[in-house]
Amino acid sequence: MLRFLVSGLMLVWASCTMAETLAVPEKDVAELAATLPSRGTNMAEVQRRYGEPLSRSAAGGTAPKQPLINRWDYDGFSVFFEKDRVIDAVVPGAPPPVAHRDRLVP
Numbered sequence: 001m002l003r004f005l006v007s008g009l010m011l012v013w014a015s016c017t018m019a020e021t022l023a024v025p026e027k028d029v030a031e032l033a034a035t036l037p038s039r040g041t042n043m044a045e046v047q048r049r050y051g052e053p054l055s056r057s058a059a060g061g062t063a064p065k066q067p068l069i070n071r072w073d074y075d076g077f078s079v080f081f082e083k084d085r086v087i088d089a090v091v092p093g094a095p096p097p098v099a100h101r102d103r104l105v106p
Contacts (some may be wrong), residue, residue, distance in 0.1 A: 036077055036089035043084045050074055 037046045046069045047053075053072035060069055070081040 036078055036091075037084055037086045039088070041086045043081060046072070046079055046086060050079075051078075 003051045023088050037049070051074075055073045057071050057073075060066070067082050069087075072081070077089060077091050079086055080090075098102060
């Protein structure tokens with residue numbers, strides 16, 4: 001009986017000691033992210049550099065405390081504007097950038 005109890009406890013302990021896996025973006029996604037428009041760039045500059053977007057949409061903002069936010073979708077990435085300035089550019093489906101990458105331990 002003691003053997004079964006010890007075996008059961010070892011099984012429970014082993015299932016509780018799983019490690020978490022951190023997904024680091026692949027090189028091509030990281031390279032694309034490095035070429036995205038930077039914060040503060042105006043709409044005219046984004047259009048000059050990347051061309052006409054595939055689609056444009058106003059995501060909302062009608063009150064003075066909620067400024068108009070626009071999204072332009074390009075092939076492989078989206079750019080978000082507050083008024084006429086870039087506030088973010090993202091690759092849909094890509095994980096967010098890893099902060100403190102130099103501190104990661106293999």
